Amino acid sequence: MPDLLIELFSEEIPARMQAKAAADLKRMVTDGLVEAGLTYAAAGAFATPRRLALSVEGLTAESPDTREERKGPKVGAPEKAIEGFCRGAGVAREALEVRDTGKGEVYFAVIEQPGRQAAEIIAEVLDQTIRNFPWPKSMRWGAGSLKWVRPLHSILCILSDEGGAQIVPFEIDGITASDSTRGHRFMAPDAFSVTSFEDYETKLKRAKVVLRADERADLICSEASNQAFAAGLDLVEDPGLLAEVAGLVEWPVVLMGTIAEDFLGLPPEVLTASMKEHQKFFSVRDKTGQVVRFVTVANRETRDGGQTILAGNQKVLFARLSDAKFFWENDLRIATEGGQAWLDALDNVTFHNKLGTVAELVDRMARLSREVAPLVGADPDQAEQAARFAKADLSSEMVYEFPDLQGLMGRYYAQEAGLPDAVAHAAQEHYAPLGPSDTVPTAPVSVAVALAEKLDKLTGFWAIDEKPTGSKDPFALRRAALGVIRLVLENDLRLRLDRFIDAQLVRQKVKVEASLTHDEVAELVDMIAKHGVFGAAYRTMKDAWSSAEKPLSNGFGALAATVPDKSSDLLSFLHDRLKVYLRDQGISHDVIDASLAMPGNDDLLLLVKRARALAAFLQTDDGENLIQGFKRANNILTQAEEKDGVEYSFGADVKFADTDEERALFAALDAAERNIAAAMEAEDFAAAMSAMAALRAPIDAFFEAVQINTESEVLRRNRLNLLHRIRTICLAVADLRKLEG
Amino acid sequence: MTDTPRSFQEIILRLQTYWAAKGCAILQPYDMEVGAGTFHPATTLRSLGALPWAAAYVQPSRRPTDGRYGENPNRLQHYYQYQVLIKPSPPDLQDLYLGSLEAIGINMEMHDIRFVEDDWESPTLGAWGLGWEVWCDGMEVSQFTYFQQVGGHDCHPVSGELTYGLERLAMYVLGVDHVMDMPFNDPDAPIPLTYGDVFKQAEQEHSRYNFDVADTDALLKHFEDAERECAAILSHDQIDPKTGHKIVMALPAYDQAIKASHLFNLLDARGVISVTERQAYIGRVRALTKLCADAFVQTAAGGAK
Structure with missing residues (x-):
C-alpha cells in the first residue's frame, strides 16, 4: 500500500486562509481518490505561509476492475433504439449479448472497465483540485491563466512504498510535479528532494520550517509564556492572534521587548489594540494588569539573537504608540469638557441614509431608555443621560483609529467627564450582548440603554423594510433580537415589549416619512404608553383628536395603515428567535407555540x-x-x-x-x-x-x-x-x- | 553591496541603479499632481494590453489631507514614491524585490522580512490586485501587488507592481526619527541639506493652503471642467482629419482624469465633501479613468493591432 505526498509551494498565503485551505485540499483530493475507486487508511493536511501539504497513507495501488451489465431493447426493436443503447453504454453493436429473459430475447451490454493505476488517478484529481480550489480570492500572474491564491511555484507529488518513492507524472500550466521542495526563504532557500512524508517533515525542520501550524502555535505560546514568566510577568493570551501569527512564520522566533515609559499611562486596552492591530504583537502585563511589554514573533534566527529585529520593532511601536497617545490626549481634552463637541459631531454622521444621523439615533434611544428605565429598576434621568452619552466616543479620535474600542473608550471618557459610574458603564455595556455567548449586562442603567439600542435598531430597520432574509442579515438584526431576549430573560425582567416596539416604530416611521408634526408624535407616543398596543392607542388618539376637532394630518393615516402590521411582524420575528433560543435549551417548538398562543405573549x-x-x-x-x-x-x-x-x-x-x-x-x-x-x-x-x-x-x-x-x-x-x-x-x-x- | 547609505538621495540613486541593472527603463516623474505613483500613465495605462513593459521611476505624490505643517515625524502632504512595474510579472519578482532591499543596505541576515496579506484596491482607478505589504522588522516598507484589473479591464498578462514609500523606508535605513531631520544629500557635502531644509517651508505653506485657503468654488469648477474636457477629448473621431491617421488621444484625456482626481483630493482636504457625496465623486473619477482605459486599449501602446 503506497503513501501519497503532495505539496503545493507558492508565494505567501494569507494567514487567515491557511487552515481552511489545508482542510479543503484534504477533502477535495481524498474525495476524488475515493470516487475513482481508491481507498486509503488515513490522511492529514498541513499549511505554512508558503505551502499546502497533504499526506495520504495506505492508498490502494490501483482501482479495481469493474463490470456492469445493462439490459437493453428487445431483439427486433427498431434499429434506432438499439443504436442509441449502444452509444449510451459505450459498446459496439457486435459486442451486444442476446439473452432470453423468459419474456423474449433481449440485448445486454457488458461494460468492463479495467482498474487504473493510482498515479493516473492522482494526476487527474490533483488537476481538478488545483483548478477548482475554493480560495476566498484568487489571482492570475505572469502571462499564465491558472488561478491560485498567490503565484504557485512548484508541486511535489510522490507515491512511496517499501521499494522507494516515485514522482507522480503531472503537469499543470507549465509546472511539472517533482520530488523536491525548498526550505525557509532566508535561512535554507536551497531545493532538496524527499522520499516520504516522514522524510519531508524531518528535512523541512532541518531546513528551518515547522510544517504543522499547531506545533508553531505551541512553540510561540510556550516560549512567550516562559519569557514573560521569567520576567515576573504574564502573557495576555489571544487565540485569534496566535493562529494568525503562526500563519505568518515558518520558523517562529519569539522576542520580548519593552514599551517606553511615556506610554504606560495609556489604558491597557489601547496598548493592546494598537500593538495587535498594527503590529500583531502580543501584550505582556504585570501583576497589576498594566501592559508593560510586548512579544513579537520573527520568522528567523539571527546571529545577534534578534537584537536588530527587536530594536526595529520597538522603534515602529514607538511611532504607533505616539499616535495613540496623541489621540488619547486630544480625546481627554474633549472628555473633560463634557464631550459636547463629540455629541455635536454626531449630527454629521449618517447612521443609515433612511434612518438619519447618529445624533437622531441617540435622541430616539434616549427617549426609549427613559421609558424602559422604570421597568428595569433604573433611574429614568440616568438612563437618558447614559443613552445620550453612549455614542459620544464614536466621534473620538481613538475610536476612529480603533473601531473595536467603541464603548470601552466611551466608559473611560465618561469617567473623565465626571459622569456617574452607572452612565460610564452603560457606555461600554449598551452594545452587549453581542452574541449567544457574550455576557449580558445586569446593571439597571446598562440594561435600559442596551434594550433601547436594540429595540431602536430593530424597529428602525423594520420601518424601512430591511428585514433579514435567508442568510442575509447585514445589519445583524437576528443578533439584536437575541440580545433583547437574553436581556429580558437573564435579568428576570417583566415588561410588555409591544408598547416599546410601537412607540419606537412610530418614531422611526415619522423619521422616514417626515409627515407628522412633533406634537402629534409626542401625543401618540404618550397614548401608546398608556394604552399599550398600537391599534388601541391609535383609536384612542384618533377619537381624542376628532372630538377636539383637531385636524388630522395625512401622515397619521399612513402610519395607521402600516405600523400595526409592522409591529406584529417584528414581535413574531422576536418570537421566532425565542423559539431558536429555547430549542437550544431542549424545549420543543410545539410547547412554545402552545404558550405563544396565550395573551400577553410580548412579555x-x-x-x-x-x-x-x-x-x-x-x-x-x-x-x-x-x-x-x-x-x-x-x-x-x-x-x-x-x-x-x-x-x-x-x-x-x-x-x-x-x-x-x-x-x-x-x-x-x-x-x-x-x-x-x-x-x-x-x-x-x-x-x-x-x-x-x-x-x-x-x-x-x-x-x-x-x-x-x-x-x-x-x-x-x-x-x-x-x-x-x-x-x-x-x-x-x-x-x-x-x-x- | 550591503553597506549603509548616508542620505535620502543615495537611497533613491541605489534603487535607480538596481532596477536599471535588472532591465527596467528608468523613467522620470510624471509632470502632474498625483496621489500616488500608480497614477503615472507608465503604470495605469501600461498595465493594460498585452505588450511587455518594465519601468521604474520616482513619483512625487500629493495627499492634501495628510498635511501636518511639517510637524509630524512621518506625515507629509507631498512625498516620494518609488514605483516599479513589470509586465508580465516575472516568476522571481519576490527575489528581485528582496535584492532591491539589499541594495539599499538592508542586510537579510539580520532583519525579519515578512509578506503580510494586503489586497490593493483603487476605487478611483477602478483597479484591484492581490499581494502584500512587506514588513521589515514590523515596519511596512513596500506594497507588492499583482494587478488583476485596471480601469475595469482584466489585466492579461498580469503586471507586478512594487511601491516603496521612500521617506519612511529611508528614515528606517538611515535611523532617523523625524523626517525633517533626514539628510537629503551627503552629510559631509560642502553644503549639507536635510529633508527639512528642502521641504519644511513647502509643507507649511501647502498645509495652510490645502486646509484653509484653496478656493473651493474654483476647485469645483476646475473639477467639472476637467471632467468635461476628458469626455470631450475622447468624443472626437479616432481618425485625425488633418493627418488622416488614427490618433486616439487616450493620454491627453487621461491627464484630465488625473487633474480631476487631484482636485477631488483638494476638495476633500477642504472638508467640503460630505460622506455621501464622497462616493459620488469617487465614482465620477472612476468613470473618467475607465473611459481612458477603454481608449488606451485601442491604441498601439495598449496592444491594439
Missing part, C-alpha cells in the same frame, strides 16, 4: 415561564395522560359543534349529571377552575399545571363510564357543555391544541 419572561412549566408538565405521567384526555374532549366537542352548527358554551348543569363519574367531574372542574384561576393570578404556572393534572383521573373515569352521544338530547347537550368547560379551563393555562403527538 417574554412570562411566556418562557409558561413554556418551561408546560414542558416540565408534559414530562410527567399525569401531564401526558391529561393531554390525551383534553384532546379527546376537544375532538368530540369540535366534531359535534361542526355537525350541529352551534357552540356548546351555555354552561353545563350538574343537575343533569347522570352518573357518579359525571358528578365527580363537575366537582373536579369546579375545584380546578378555582385553583387554576388563583395560580394564574399569581402567575404560578407550575401550580396551574398541577391543578390541571388533578383533572386527569376524573376525565379518564368520565370517558370510561359515559357515552357522550346518548339518545337523550338533554343529556347529550349537557355533556357537550361539560366538555366545553374542560376545554375552557385547560386553555386558560396554555393552548394545548398546539401540542403534537
